[in-house]
Amino acid sequence: MMIGLKRPMRLALAMLAYVLPNLLPVSTAAADGREDSKHRVMQKNAELLLRVGSTIVPTTQLETYKEGPTEGRWTWIEAESGRARGWAKADELVRLDEAVPFFSGEIHASPADPLLHIKRAKAYEALGKPDQALQDYDEAVRLDPSHAWAYNWRGLFHRARKEYDAAIDDHSRAVAVEPGRPASYLDRALCYLDRGRFDDAIADLEACLRLRPDDAQAYDRLGWAFYSKGQADRAVEYCSKAIQLQPDFEDAYVDRGIAWFAEGEYDKTIADETEALRLSPEDPFAFNARGWALSAKHEYDRAIQDFDRAIERNPRFARAYTNxxxxxxxxxxxxxxLRDLDRSIAIAPDRPRAHLNRGIVHLIKGEVTRAGADFDRAIELAPNDRWLRYNKLIATLMTDPAAACDNAARLLGEVGPRDELGVYTAILGYLGARKSGRKDDAARFIEMGEKLAGGRAWQGHLVDYLKDRADERGLLAAADGPAQQTQARLMIGLKKSLSSRREDGLEDLRWVRDHGLSTDALYPLAVQELRRLGLAEAQARPTRPDA
Structure with missing residues (x-):
């Protein structure tokens, strides 16, 4: 069973810091941002100075902030994006509900200043008035068409609205008018990542790094691009570079943790996500990623606690419900x-992995028709994903072995020699052929499975057992870990159930049902076989919580 994780891409704020003597009494509650915010505010000027401890951090990002407590002429603010927080001078802020008239007055005094239109556009955006915001962005571009920044701001507006083609067009114009501006390449790369154009994103990120070699965010996004291309080792390399450049870069720890997961390094994932949570204790993405790794280690109770925390912080976090x-x-x-997967699909109905996993649970519960509908919907959403069709093949094997045999042959025509899925597909085809009395087809499938197994030791053990070259004691001895133990017991039980003495396999099938890894994609076959034999007298009970 696959676990969905991919997180939304968040901009990291790159700021230049100056260390100054401590000028403010530090309120612990305020410094931790624990007091209730009073108003939403914006900065008045192009640059805002934020005081964090003894450090003054100037930022030119036009943010919307939540206002907290005050200390004399200073006010504690936190960016709604989560990218910045600190003390700001109260007279450098304007309340959001007063921002449009304030900037309109500024525009009246200086109508040719494009930055003022950008500021008012940001206010309109924050107030949920995109049409008025776009008018101001357009005016800023008209007033200053020869500089990249106006195009970039409008591009960011389009990206926030998921209008990726328009955003890419604006950032491309920014690159054209100022090819030496690294931020334009970075902003366009983020849009390419959103669109799944990973090679284009990589090209832009490399261009950004040629111009600005110490850009930690560019390295992090470069890592994410390679992760998205299935090159997790390079993702680890580039995210590590981002962390080296900016040791408190929380996003880079989250992303590197995800890449470690793809490498099977679950403990390293947990370590990185724990560090991310130390840096940003409320980040739902880090809780979700750490829970993902805990789940992979079969520490389900601890995983559920992390998913609970992710959902508490973002009640519409569909992937956390799936996980x-x-x-x-x-x-x-x-x-x-099923309750969690139903909720995930209600929030995000077009995510194929949620339908896939709900279909698997329906299979386990014997609801084959519902499972088939979920698998069909998943395949409709991602028609090129072979994993989805593999799981549909499992459902077909449970209801129509002859059709499963034919479908396995078609799927095998698409897998490459290095695709681990091929061995399991061949095994399913073998089982379908055996169940439907097609002995010649069964022999062809198991020969193909042997060829595809190659140097894969475990899959080779499964094929050897099905070919009678190894006995069940040898197969069980070779099984390492819950997944392999589940698959070994399943194959022993299914092979025996295909013999004249079907009851011989009951003990192994019951073991799978009661003690096997229920997140293994093959697990439903054991439960269904017991049902077919009329012996699924009790569904497996929940496991006991971890001690």
Whole structure:
């Protein structure tokens, strides 16, 4: 069973810091941002000085902030984007509900100043008035068409509205008028990442780094691009470079943790996400990623706690619901898993992985028709994803072995020699052929499985057992970890159930049902086989919580 994780891409704020003597009494509650905010505010000027401890940080990002407590002429503010917080001078801020008239007055005094239109556009955006915002962005571009920054601001507006083609067009214009401006390449790269154009994103990020070699955000996004291309080792390399340049870069720890997961380094994922949470204790993405790794280590109760925290901080975090549902399935709480997966799909109905995982849970519960509908919807959303069709193949094997045999042959025509999915597809085709009495096809499938197994030791053990070259004791001895133990017991039980003495496999199938890894994609086959034999007298009970 696959766990969805991909997180939204967040801009990291790059700021220049100056260390100054401590000028303010530090309120612990204010410094931690724990007091209730009073108003939403914006900065009046192009640059805002934020005081954080004994450091003054100037930022030119036009942000919307939540206002907190005051200390004399200073006010504590936190950017709604989460990218900045600190003390600011109160007279350098304007309340959001007063921002439009304030900037309109500034524009009346200096109508040819494009930055004032950008500021008012940002106010309109924050107030939920995109049409008025776009008018001001357009006016800023008209007033200053020869500089990149106006195009970039309008591009960021389009990207926030998921109008990626318009955003790419604006950032491309920015690159054309100022090819030496690194931020334009970075902003366009983010749009390319959103669109799944990873090679274009990589080219822009490399261009940004040629112009600005110490840009930690560019290295982090470069890592994410390579991760998205399936090159997790390079993702680790570039995210590590980002952390080297900016040791408190929380996003880079989150991203490197995700890349470590793809490398199977679950403990390193947990370490990186824990560090991210030390830097940003409220980040739902870090909780989700750490829970993902804990779930992969079968520490389901701890994983559920992290998913709970992610959902508390973002109640519409669809992927966290999906992942919590998978963790509940791991505990064999299938009803709870369905509730979470239903919620995930209600929030984000076009995510194929949620439909896939709900389909798997339906299979386990014996709801084959519902499972098929979920698999069909997942395949409709991602027609080139072979993993989805593999899981549909499992469902077909449970209801129509002859059709499963034919479908396995088609799927095998698409997998390459290095694709691990090929061996399991061949095994499913073999089982379908055996169940439907097609002995010659069964022999061809198992020969193909042997060829595809190559140097994969575990898959080779499975094929050897099905070919009678190894006995069940040898297969069980070779099984390392819960997933392989589950698959070994399943193959033993299914092979025996195909013999004349079907009851011989009951003990192994019951073991899979009650003790096996229920997040393994093959797990439903054991439960269904027991049902077919009329012996699924009790569904597996939830596992006991971790001690």
């Amino acid at each position: 919590r549902g998978i963790a509940r399935a791991g505990r064999k709480d299938f009803d709870g898993a």
